[in-house]
Amino acid sequence: MGRTPYQQTEALLDAHEAAVDRLAEALEQEIEVLAERDLARMADVAQRKLACFAELEQLDGTRRALLDRARQPDTAAGMQALLAAVDRSGRLRERWRALLLRLEDCQRLNRANGAHVELSRRHVEDALAILRGRQPGTLTYGERGERTPAPGTVGRNLGSA
Numbered sequence: 820m821g822r823t824p825y826q827q828t829e830a831l832l833d834a835h836e837a838a839v840d841r842l843a844e845a846l847e848q849e850i851e852v853l854a855e856r857d858l859a860r861m862a863d864v865a866q867r868k869l870a871c872f873a874e875l876e877q878l879d880g881t882r883r884a885l886l887d888r889a890r891q892p893d894t895a896a897g898m899q900a901l902l903a904a905v906d907r908s909g910r911l912r913e914r915w916r917a918l919l920l921r922l923e924d925c926q927r928l929n930r931a932n933g934a935h936v937e938l939s940r941r942h943v944e945d946a947l948a949i950l951r952g953r954q955p956g957t958l959t960y961g962e963r964g965e966r967t968p969a970p971g972t973v974g975r976n977l978g979s980a
Contacts, residue, residue, distance in 0.1 A: 824905040827885060832914050835878050839921045842871035846928040853935050 822830070845867045852860040883893050889904060891897035902912045945955030 824885075824889065825911075828902065828905050828911055831878065831881055831885065832911060832918065835875070835882075835918055836914070836921075838871055838874045838878060839918060839925060842868065842875070842925050843921065843928070845871055846925055846932060849932050850928070850935075853932060853939070 845864055848860070849864045849868065851857075852864055882898070886893050886897050886901055889901045891901045898915065899912065902915055905911065941956075948955045
């Protein structure tokens with residue numbers, strides 16, 4: 820005997836919540852490894868993050884299939900209509916709302932971690948520019964997308980000075 824729409828939706832929420840918990844944990848660990856500059860752990864955390872993203876995409880496909888079976892559009896209103904149809908108590912709607920808030924938190928963490936990585940990258944590029952006899956922050960993009968020194972900023976490489 821198959822599961823009811825309520826049971827299917829509840830199972831989907833269970834799986835989503837578990838995946839978001841794993842993603843939040845990976846993002847928190849990413850903050851630590853970025854601060855510590857622990858490359859070995861960073862690779863592991865990045866792999867776990869990618870696995871979480873893949874799992875969330877798969878779960879979103881399952882969510883879209885539930886919406887399709889319920890003849891609801893893949894919109895916020897469609898999801899609310901599905902939740903209202905399968906659960907008159909509102910418990911699943913509340914869980915869905917909380918899940919969306921957790922996903923927003925994860926998105927903010929991911930953006931902050933990305934900004935940290937970008938800042939670190941700029942610091943490394945600036946240090947390399949100084950070692951190459953250029954002013955920091957003077958790289959531009961060439962015709963093929965390669966990074967090149969801006970005109971008039973090339974000095975002598977400190978290794979050959």
